[in-house]
Amino acid sequence: MDFTGERYIPGLGGSIALEHEHRYRFCLDLVKGRRVLDIACGEGFGSAMMAGQADRVWGVDIDRHAVAHASASYKRDNLRYLVGSCAGIPLPDASVDVVVSFETIEHHDEHDAMMDEIRRVLRPGGVLVISSPDKRTYSDERAFRNEFHVKELYAEEFAALLKSRFPHVTMFGQRIVYGSALLLQDGPGEIRSYGIDQTTPVSGLPAPLFNLAIASDDPSWATLVQGGILEDTVYRSEAIIERTVLGERNADQLRLELDTQARKAKADISDAIRKLADVSREKGALVAQRDQTTIRIRDLEAEVDNLRRAFYGSTFLRRLAFHRRGKPRGWLRKLLLADKQGTPRNATRRILFKKNGRVRPIFAPWYAPYMAATQAADVGGPRVDYVDFLRQRIATGDLALAQTVHIVTTQHTEFVGEAFAAALSKTRLTVTRGTELPASFDHDLYIIVAPQMFATLPPPGKLIVVQMEQVRASRWVDDAYMARMHASLAVLDYSRDNIGALTERGLPFRQMYFVPIRPLRRAEPQNTDRDIDVLFYGAIASERRGRYITALREKLNLRVESDTFGPALRDILDRTKIVANIHFYENALLETTRLGEAISHGTFVVSEDAADQKDHADSYDGMVDFVPRNEVDAFVDRVQAALAAWKAPVDVPADEGFRGMTFHVLRALHGIGVLSLDELQDACTGMALPSDRLILALPEQVDRYDFALRNALPGAVPFHGLRQLDGWRGCASSYKFMATQALADDLPHLVVYEEDATFESGADKRLTAIETHLDARDDWDIFSGLLSDLHADARITAIRSAEGEEFLELDSVMGMVFGIYSRRGLALLAGFEFEGTDTARHTIDRYLETRRPRTLTVWPPLAGHDEGLDSTLWPVSNAAAVQMINDSVARLGEKRAAMRRQLGLDRPGAVAKSA
Template sequence: MEFTGERYIPGVGGSIALEHEHRYRMCLDAVKGKTVLDIACGEGFGSSLLSKNAEFVFGVDIDPEAISHASETYDAENITFLQGSCSQIPIEDNSIDIVVSFETIEHHDEHEQMMLEVRRVLKADGVLIISSPDKKTYSDLRNFRNEFHVKELYRNEFQELLTKHFKYVAMMGQRIVYGSAIFKEEGQGEIQSYGIESVVPTPGLPDPLYLIAVASDNQGWDEKVRGGILEETVYRSEAIIERAHQHSKVVEEMRAGIALLTGTMSAAEMIDGLVGKLSAAMSIAATLDEKLQHLSDELNLKGENNVSVSNSPARGLKLMRLAFHRDGRPRGWLRKLVLKDRKLGLPRESTKRILLKKDGRVRPCFQKWYSRYDASPELHFNLEYTDFLREILKSGTVARAETLHIVTTPHTKIIAQLIQEALKHSRFKFSSSTVMPEKFEHDLYVVVAPQMFALMPPANKTIIFQMEQVRASSWATDEYLGRLSKSLAVIDYSSDNIAALHERSLPSKQLYYVPIRPLQLQPEKNEVERDIDVLFYGSIAAERRGRYLNALSEKFNIRVESNLFGDDLQDLLKRTKVVANIHYYEGALLETTRLSEALSFGARVVSEESVDQLDRTDFADLVDFVPVGDIQSYLSKIQKALDGWDGPATVDKDTDFSGMTYHLVRVLNGIGAISPEEVFDLCRDLRMPSARAVLALPEQTERYNFAKRNLLPDAWLFNGLRDIDGWKGCARSYKFLASQALRQDFSNLMIYEDDAGFQIEVRERLQIVEQYLSQSSDWDVFSGLLSDLSDDAVVTKVANFGGEEFLHLNSVIGMVFGIYNKSALEMLARFEIVGNDTQKHTIDRYLEALCPKCITTLPPIASHSEHLISTLWPVDNSATTRMISRSLEKLDSKRLSVVHSSGS
């Protein structure tokens, strides 16, 4: 019989084999000497297995083809196969000891009639052993629909159906597990179950996909059907089978490609010829490297960058799909051929000639490989995100948006409330719901926890707020990532999640960091009585949470809620003094949503520390943190919070650029929904905490973490504005910071970029620099690193102060580190993007063209960290090393000319 993907056929292997065969094997002891009915027996393998121990087995199935196949395949004296259905079983009354029904009940909706028929054919003390997928874990939590299933049941529905017809029902759980087994070498022993985070055995199987029930009027059957383990070699696991299948497919595709190329030539001859040509080409390429480098050095680097941007495979060329992974890495079989050119984002010309015809079409031998990428909407969308957003920006539809509808689950209703509160001064008219609208008539949608909804708005209207802990969540499947990709932007509250999503090939330009922060949602007046001392809400399935809750319940008046959300939960929070936040497992990220919700409604919070604690300093003054696993310290903190209770917790509105207001505005600006002018207006109440700003992007986690480790005293991280073209986002960030500094009446502003490196003595040197600059206002910019000095630049003065040599000149270029006097801030604030030529329209070229009065030092205050990847150009920073070196040599030469001239 043909395998359809649902009905099990022996020999298929993988998870489906383990699931089906285990169910029948667990019945082998129970069926000894019994008359058995296998209802919906399929192709008959299970009936045959049971017949080894049973006195007689009836296999019944609705499919005549299955019955014919089973009768021919399994020919034994104590087995017979009959055509019938669950609602019309062709068996006499009171004739069966055991009915087994696996993979049956979900395939029809005549459940009541099936139970009546089973009771009819069973003897008075007979037993039904039946399986059913748990709709919650099988479908709902996985956002999955099995097209073969007609009616699935939740656990309580399944149990209610059985208890209606049988006095005793024992439930078991089943799912595929990855783990370790330890058994006694002799005799039988108790089996204990541990979670990977647990040191105490737990009963049952957490979150089973399938439920197996033993139902009878005779309670004795419960002891005859035992759970256990069905072991299989790892080489027959689904992952290994899939890998082998993929390898076989690739081999077949390569063979087909070779056959198309060779014609009359043998495959071996063709391979030898290609290898020879490839070796010769690589040899020639090696000899040309030096000449190529000399030519490259003569070009202006940003000119090269501009070329690579405009011709980059990331533009959605066919070559990109064929030659590169979604994250930009060359595919393995082409790696050596294209590796040297990867930094510039371009494959070799020889690669193009191999893969593509002159007209740009993929050669036939590679067409099969290419077609699956071309045909896949999800992959195609990932590759085309840049083009997709450019078209949206060009159309102006998002820029004209007026209505924004937020769709969230009851669990995450607080996110919708926080978004509306943070953006209440924007032009948008907000609405929200906990169900997906049937029609998508609003201009924009924010969907929180998208895996919980079967239908999504169109990609060109959708912003997704991603809530899962990506590295740990079972939700983070390829299907889920495909859903995320179909959006204008993906928002995430965790930098670790963003790094994980980028590692899983979601485009970095699509990802936006937005912290979840509490906002004052509890009205100051009409305060209700706080009659709940301690509240815990969340899943109580985790064993470690159970230990905490047991300890808390012995000492405090605690209320535990495991299935309460939305308005009902928020009503409780208004009555609560202290919320107990306990991680589901060790190594968890901080549950910022739960913390923010509790604080927003006036409850105080005691929480375990988290693995991302250093990223959550904003909660340090709002939450009492306790080391993970220290229950006694946790109890003490709860007691201290109750003893010190003097009224509801209060949270301040956003006052700086680290909260939700700015970051949500930043997202909307990045996708073109809010103009730069609106950004400045919406941030009018926000203040820069100091005159030392670090321009950074939290979505570029390596660079961001580098910047955090290298913060200068009093410096703060400004998460820069975004644009589909990185250099434009950078320019607008400088303009914004300069405008904000003028608004706050700063005399000057230090801005350095996240890849700026410093020597250990930088603090002392910087103090001398600031003292020198304070002596006069006759300067515009102090540059900590002139990265590409113009040949026309003139050093007008060399001065010594505090052991530093200060150079005055009429030109500035490079913005790795700068101190901008008020005059320069006004220059930056007037900047406008007037074109796309990176030779003259970038903000550093704009500033250079104004010939500001610049001061710098030799050696420079800052360096450019070579190991980091540029966020503006498709190169890493090492590509700028020679340019900076030449610039500094040029500066030193001009300095010496002035020194010698003054000396003579």
């Protein structure tokens, strides 16, 4: 590992070596035969040292690279290194006898959380050995600031923090000294310290740079350690004196050399001044030459303008280039345009457009139709409200009756078009593909990938755009680009970060759909005869990519393709073993299109990790090796390792079910009214729910979705809810869809809770107990973890105690923040049909209320409801629902109290029973 300036690496020598090595030796007697945690173990040498004495040692560090290094460098049967933090130690309660933490607490400000976590993992009577610099002597008196430290403590603050958790704290001091050691050779004795200019001693070590404490409930631990001296194998003091004398001898010689060099430097400076004068004169001549050239350029530009005016003003030449009505003749149109849709050719673009991008007046009447679509959606022009636009489009019935979809991609995104076509293969839609827009827009729907690459687009009522840029970094994403996004039925995006950025730029949430790009499993077998070791393909006009490519070429047979597309690229990928994926931008999002395309051809990928890496956890296991960004040498090493390990093409997995691309494409078409719920369900045949605990969440609502992930119960997996313009309809469709799928999967019950549900500590254990009890009964339909709108006439029919919970049986249900559904409850959900638009009568929870399901709940409620988020599933904000929920919980509490009085359950010795 590299030395950062803070983390100690064995072999460095000097003060940092003495300090770190001494601390671990200090506690060796204390750890003998015991279970030890070394928190913030760094490079791992200290954990390994203690493992020679301890029964078992765990070294924990927040840096996964340090953990990987330690695991590879120090191997013992009783030693293990783990990734974790001071406030999140990956060990069970009361699992260790000793916690060691040297020079850790000053690197963060979560001191109380760290102490609480240490107390949690320590067994009763265990001990903490901890050190930290004294802010007074380490920083204040030296006017020194350590850039790696976040919050240093004064000695009294350090002691107070420890004494707030441990009744017995013994303090030691540590610093590097230069002096004479005179120590008792046998028996106990107090250490006394003298200053060189004083004769009165003091006890202990004055003005220590570091404080080290033994903290425990048991005072006997402090008797197991002793202060002492750690010195190198040579006497450092004598070596220092010898070096000082030698240095004085060398100083005279150095002064002579410096005088000689100074005289030489003076001569060099004089020579440089003369040369500077010569350069200045030459510069003057060049400036004069430049001015003359500038004048000549202006004269030539004027001559060109005169020729252009003469050309346009010449009747003969005008008739040669234009028809009488001003339309360019065929040869000129072919010269100017790349296709029939009006895409300008780059080579002749300056003929058609001025420098400011506007069409030259002579071409304007003819080119106007090609610009119409862009002008209609231009920023500042009238923009139809998206909800009104889509509602009107759905009302025509054209979307529900659509039969044909034409997918248009650029050459470099053909793989995306192929993947979309595969996703639609089980629907009624006939799909065609191409890399140019057709002459007329006769298909029912168009999916345009990378729409900014086309001069014209289909009408908004037929258009679905696939947004491929990294929105926060791309040069393409300007106001005109956003206008094109607005002028569509839907915007599909591969990244939740992009969706968040587009939302910030004003694109309606309802218009956007998350569609992950995933590898495509093809029917034909993979080519196993591969002659290309390592391939990079993509744009190379990036300085950071250049660094990687240069480093790869030094050690590997690297092939670079920067302008290869279509069949030629597919042939190359079929012959490639390893693809190197390198970001174009700093802090880039993961290039899922390139990963998906490469893996689809059986190539293994080595990739930098990405800013949105958390969104791709486990998505590429066994297919991609992720390397931390900007670690070029490590990247090259991992490519070499992947090449050495390569034996056969990657086995491309089938679509990932409800996590995969197919479901999300179908989900988007359902959301805009193209596919009915039944068609969606049929197209998803063969997919299985990822868990029997689902979080109903919308990935397009970035903040709410992240909240759900942070608060997820064990085993709970997000299910990306279905969407319609009216949130309550999308919610109902989601529950109906999940219930139908759960019945098909033959699940005994299904847990579903919404993304804004909250849970108190211990909710996971309560849920396990509740599920155990429910599985033992067959007389229930729905369990509600939070009755958010209990009807005033609802009745509690029984109270039972089981599994440490008080179960209430009701004749009514209201609220779907958290629910567990038996197979009969699932059948009720699956049987829901839309019968109207009145949200007071026709929502799915009102439907369940009318069916009077056998309902169970617990007291106190299992779940809560976050009031700081805005609902996307229901037509009210969470804040507006708070009073309703509070009233409902209070109403349930009153009914429970009345039933307990009726059943006599509050009498001593009473047992819960039915009414």
